[in-house]
Amino acid sequence: MGKKVKKIVLAYSGGLDTSVILRWLQENYQAEVIAYTADLGQEIDRKKIIKNAKNLGVKNIIIEDLKDVFVKDYIFPMIRGNALYEGIYLLGTSIARPLIAKRQIQIAKKFKADAVSHGSTGKGNDQVRFELAYYYFNPKIKIIAPWRDWDFSSRSDLIKYAKKNNIPVPSDKKGAPPFSVDDNLFHTSTEGKILEDPSKQAPEFIFQRTVSPEKAPNKPSYVTIGFKNGDAISINNKKCSPSKLLTLLNNIGGKNGVGRVDLVENRFIGIKSRGVYETPGGTILLFAHRAIESLTLDKETAHKKDAVMSRFAELIYNGFWYSNERLRLQKIIDQKRSRVQGAVKLKIYKGNVSIVSRISNKSIYSMKNVSFEENKTFNKKRVENFIKKNARLLRR
Numbered sequence: 001m002g003k004k005v006k007k008i009v010l011a012y013s014g015g016l017d018t019s020v021i022l023r024w025l026q027e028n029y030q031a032e033v034i035a036y037t038a039d040l041g042q043e044i045d046r047k048k049i050i051k052n053a054k055n056l057g058v059k060n061i062i063i064e065d066l067k068d069v070f071v072k073d074y075i076f077p078m079i080r081g082n083a084l085y086e087g088i089y090l091l092g093t094s095i096a097r098p099l100i101a102k103r104q105i106q107i108a109k110k111f112k113a114d115a116v117s118h119g120s121t122g123k124g125n126d127q128v129r130f131e132l133a134y135y136y137f138n139p140k141i142k143i144i145a146p147w148r149d150w151d152f153s154s155r156s157d158l159i160k161y162a163k164k165n166n167i168p169v170p171s172d173k174k175g176a177p178p179f180s181v182d183d184n185l186f187h188t189s190t191e192g193k194i195l196e197d198p199s200k201q202a203p204e205f206i207f208q209r210t211v212s213p214e215k216a217p218n219k220p221s222y223v224t225i226g227f228k229n230g231d232a233i234s235i236n237n238k239k240c241s242p243s244k245l246l247t248l249l250n251n252i253g254g255k256n257g258v259g260r261v262d263l264v265e266n267r268f269i270g271i272k273s274r275g276v277y278e279t280p281g282g283t284i285l286l287f288a289h290r291a292i293e294s295l296t297l298d299k300e301t302a303h304k305k306d307a308v309m310s311r312f313a314e315l316i317y318n319g320f321w322y323s324n325e326r327l328r329l330q331k332i333i334d335q336k337r338s339r340v341q342g343a344v345k346l347k348i349y350k351g352n353v354s355i356v357s358r359i360s361n362k363s364i365y366s367m368k369n370v371s372f373e374e375n376k377t378f379n380k381k382r383v384e385n386f387i388k389k390n391a392r393l394l395r396r
Contacts, residue, residue, distance in 0.1 A: 005142060007113040009034045009104050011130070012061075014049035018119040019167045020158050021146045022056050025117060029144070036107055037063045038100045040070045041185020041243065052168065062107060066099060067185055071242035074099055074321075075186055075282070076231045079289050080340075081333040082305065083313040089263055090279045090286065091316050092187025097126055098321035101133030105141065115142035122147040125267050129319035136322040155180075155192075179206060185246055187259075187279040195274050198264050202276045209250065210278045213257035213351030220349035221252050222356065225288040227344070230337030232285055237343075246281045253280025257351040268318040287353045288344040296339045296362045305333055 008025055012018045012035035025033050035053040037044070046063055053061045074095050085091055104116045116134055120126035127145055134141055152158055162169050180192040190206045204212060226234035233239055235248050253259050259280035267273055293302060308329050315326045342360025346353055 005029045005031045005114045005144075007032045007034065007111065008115045008117050008144060009036050009108045009111070009113045010117045011100055011104060011119065012037050012049070012053065013119070014045070014052050016155075016158060016162060016167070016169055019052055019056065020162050020165075021117065021119050022053070022058065023165050023167065024146055024150060024161075025144065026057065028150075031114075032060075033058055034060045034062065034107065034111060034113060036104055037061075038096075038103060039063060039065045039067060040096055040099070041067045041247070042183040056167070060111070064103065066103070067243035068241055070096065070099055070185060071246050072231075075246070076242065077330060077334075078316060079232075079282075079285055080230045080337060081312045081330070082286060082290055082293075082309055083316060084286075084309070085313045085317045086263070086265055088261055089265060089275075089277060089317075090187065090261075090282045091313065092184065092277060092279055092282065093126065093182050093189050094129060094317045094319070095186065095321070096182075096184050097129035097319065098133045101130045102137060105134055105137040108138070108141065115144050117144040117146065120145065120147065123267075123269070123271060124273075125269065125317070125319070128268055129321075132319040133322060181208075183208070185243060185250070186282050187277055189278075190276045191273065195276060198274050202262055206276060207260065207278060209254045210260055210280055211255060211257050216255065216257040216350045220347050221256055222345065222347055223249070223252055223284070224343050224345045225249075225285070226342075227289070227292045228341045230289075230334065230340040232288070234343075246285070249281030249284045251281075252348055253284050254278075256280075256348045258348060258353060259283035260351070284346065284348065284353055287355075288346060289340075291344045291346075291355050291358050292342050292360060293340055295342065295358045295360050295365055297336060298364060301336050304335075308332055 008029065008031050010018065010022055010025065010033050012022065014037065022033055022035065025031065035058045037049055049063060050061050078091060078095055083091055107113070108116055118127065118130045120130060127147070131143055131145070134143055152161065159169055179190045179195070182189045188208050194200050195202060224236050225232050226237065232245055235245055240248070259278055259282065261277040261279070263277065264272055264274045312326065312329045312333065315321070315323060315329070320326050339362045341362055342358065344358050345356040347356050
């Protein structure tokens with residue numbers, strides 16, 4: 001096994017799982033490991049990552065700031081598709097994996113590495129998302145998935161191995177080994193432990209970026225989001241970078257208890273799992289995007305987008321971000337994105353988002369047509385004929 005691999009690029013978070021994997025790769029492959037960390041807006045301690053990796057004998061540690069790329073080239077196209085998996089999940093973990101995997105392959109090429117590795121579990125979706133992206137950019141790359149290869153059968157086994165190898169074991173707020181957590185600028189997901197039982201309520205202490213709606217301020221917050229070419233470009237009339245914009249929305253949503261989801265979902269590999277997600281800024285952004293589209297897109301275009309949304313979201317969830325099918329659907333979604341511009345003012349209050357106003361110079365809304373006041377230009381007889389014509393469809 002060690003003879004075939006000399007250098008491995010590992011997606012490294014600095015946490016328990018990937019630190020154990022780093023040591024395990026060294027032991028089992030006798031290979032040099034390059035520790036790669038993509039800064040996608042998660043809480044990141046660069047000094048700790050570097051220290052942990054160095055303590056494990058790593059010489060090449062790469063930490064990249066990809067926040068703006070992540071929001072602009074991955075989150076924004078997904079938001080333009082109004083993507084929700086199974087009607088509720090905003091795909092915060094799913095959308096991050098393709099970017100990390102892409103950079104791993106590019107780094108492997110630059111440093112002439114033989115293989116790439118990730119810390120995804122053998123029952124999870126992320127192993128599929130990482131590896132489909134790896135194969136897309138390099139069909140011949142060797143992929144090492146430790147959770148499918150090693151003899152460890154549980155996180156308890158990992159903790160024992162970590163203690164044996166002097167790898168720090170973090171603890172949650174109750175002093176116990178941590179939940180399985182993934183976070184980035186878009187969201188935080190929490191799985192495992194008590195959450196594996198869907199009959200049990202999620203404990204309040206697991207929430208990291210949102211207060212409970214009950215403890216949110218009694219006074220609402222207001223925010224105006226400006227759009228151009230289908231993407232958000234400003235907050236309260238101030239233009240800002242994609243990552244800054246999402247950060248501001250996260251702060252507003254988080255303090256007002258917006259964006260919590262408790263979901264039992266259908267994983268791509270065929271099992272159900274329960275996850276608790278926090279997506280405060282993303283929830284506000286999606287709501288605002290749909291609001292500006294309602295004002296600027298015609299019925300046919302809007303309904304065509306809705307018709308493909310479920311499949312679009314499923315492709316992202318399953319790891320097919322780089323697939324031809326996702327790209328074809330993206331073209332449908334973006335067909336009239338140039339029309340989607342203007343501003344939406346929202347009221348954020350105790351876990352809820354509601355519309356205050358929408359305005360756009362591309363609006364196709366007509367007050368004249370919808371007014372309940374007498375409208376001499378509207379032909380009521382045409383409506384009667386329209387109904388009779390459609391009534392014939394009832395017996396098709």
